[in-house]
Amino acid sequence: MQSQGHQARYYIDTGPISDKLWAQRAGLGWIAKNSNLITREYGSWVFLGEILTDLDLTPDRPHLQHCGTCTRCLDACPTQALPAPFVVDANRCIAYHTIENRAAELPGAIAVNLHNWVAGCDICQDVCPWNQRFAQPTNIDDFQPYPENVAPSLKELAQLSEADWSQRFRASALRRIKPAMWQRNAKANLASPSAEFSNPGPI
Ligand code: B12
Ligand code: SF4
Ligand code: SF4
Structure with missing residues (x-):
């Protein structure tokens, strides 16, 4: 993808990109002991995707880990x-x-x-x-299961x-x-x- 001289490419669980690592670095949440990324808003019930770009952006702060002593x-x-x-x-x-x-x-x-x-x-x-x-719960209709597939x-x-x-x-x-x-x-x-x-x- 190219726009105004900048290049971009996106992935959603589709390429050789470590989704959780970049999500954690981008401040979205933390990689938890169950190995999933946990966000404060949706817990770990999120899909991760990323846009790779050569745009000069200010990075967010990486997220801290909040599993504590829980196992x-x-x-x-x-x-x-x-x-x-x-x-x-x-x-x-x-x-x-x-x-x-x-x-x-x-x-x-x-x-x-x-x-x-x-x-x-x-x-x-x-x-x-x-x-x-x-x-x-999500408010995005596309994330709802097809009714015939529930239970x-x-x-x-x-x-x-x-x-x-x-x-x-x-x-x-x-x-x-x-x-x-x-x-x-x-x-x-x-x-x-x-x-x-x-x-x-x-x-
Ligand atoms: C292979 C894979 C699997 C494999 C192996 C899982 C694993 N945890 O390794 C299997 C088939 C088992 C699997 C299962 C599931 N998966 Co999966 N899987 C992937 C996939 C394609 C690659 C992950 C991977 O192994 N990469 C290679 C390794 C080397 O990288 P990594 O695990 O990301 O680890 C790197 C960093 O995270 C970091 N790191 C790892 N641990 C830690 C710990 C700390 C403290 C720090 C700082 C860094 C760190 O270092 C590693 C090396 O760079 C990703 C998509 C993607 N492209 O990333 C989805 C992905 C991880 N899966 C996902 C999901 C939803 C699941 C399931 C819940 C699906 C389900 N309902 O059954 C289960 C959960 C199982 C579990 N407890 O993890 C989501 C997770 C969403 C989230 N909130 O985190 C992802 C991100 C897909 C997506 N884009 O939505 N999965
Ligand atoms: S509880 Fe988690 S790690 Fe264990 S089998 Fe289920 S998905 Fe895999
Ligand atoms: S908070 Fe507890 S249950 Fe949740 S991922 Fe961390 S250790 Fe596992």
């Missing part, structure tokens, strides 16, 4: 994917396995610990006091067809999870002792 996220992770503050072991992370792992079966230690998660995992964010006490049925997802997948996840980051992966994730939940069938899979 709720480390204690709550069901698969011990946060072995130390700020460190995510992706091999143990439900988010990695449900979204990125394309194998036909999930590793056993993940499959038995899914706790209804079929697309990513927010446990280490749900327990965070900054999200529980201070985060505000979906695991049984339905376990049979998800290509056509249903295409319709339900149109213009959605969830398209990264292919129909066979939805089926695998839902079936693993249905077979898992950690599943809570009264409140089927959050996505």
Whole structure:
């Protein structure tokens, strides 16, 4: 992109840019022990993006870290994917396995610990006091989930067809999870002792 002699390029979880690091340096929030960036206004419920530009701008002050002595996220992770503050072991992370792992079966230690998660995992964010006490709901309509995807049925997802997948996840980051992966994730939940069938899979 070029405007009045200046160049710019933008990324939103799309390029080899460390989103959290630059957000912290730009004063938006801090990289927390659960490894996500926490803002004072929205907790960690934010998407990060950046514009790279050769414009001469005055930098903001980097944000300070406010986790203190809290370790709720480390204690709550069901698969011990946060072995130390700020460190995510992706091999143990439900988010990695449900979204990125394309194998036909999930590793056993993940499959038995899914706790209804079929697309990513927010446990280490749900327990965070900054999200529980201070985060505000968004007023941006585009960030609302499609109604048919709120509290979906695991049984339905376990049979998800290509056509249903295409319709339900149109213009959605969830398209990264292919129909066979939805089926695998839902079936693993249905077979898992950690599943809570009264409140089927959050996505
Ligand atoms: C790979 C990746 C994953 C992997 C690995 C996660 C990880 N934490 O490393 C997996 C698939 C597991 C994953 C999961 C999730 N992800 Co992800 N992921 C990414 C991605 C593409 C790259 C991150 C990465 O590993 N970069 C490489 C490493 C080397 O860089 P880094 O982690 O940023 O760390 C650097 C700095 O942050 C800094 N640093 C790291 N720790 C610390 C600590 C301190 C104190 C300091 C000062 C600096 C510092 O040093 C590092 C080296 O430069 C980013 C998008 C992006 N382009 O940045 C999204 C991103 C981090 N993911 C995001 C999200 C939302 C998630 C999930 C919540 C999704 C979900 N609901 O399931 C989970 C959360 C899991 C978790 N607890 O972190 C958001 C986070 C938003 C936020 N508020 O922070 C991002 C920023 C995407 C976006 N633009 O919105 N993700
Ligand atoms: S996203 Fe889930 S599995 Fe991954 S570190 Fe957080 S709580 Fe653990
Ligand atoms: S739960 Fe506690 S330690 Fe974890 S990110 Fe939130 S404030 Fe930090």
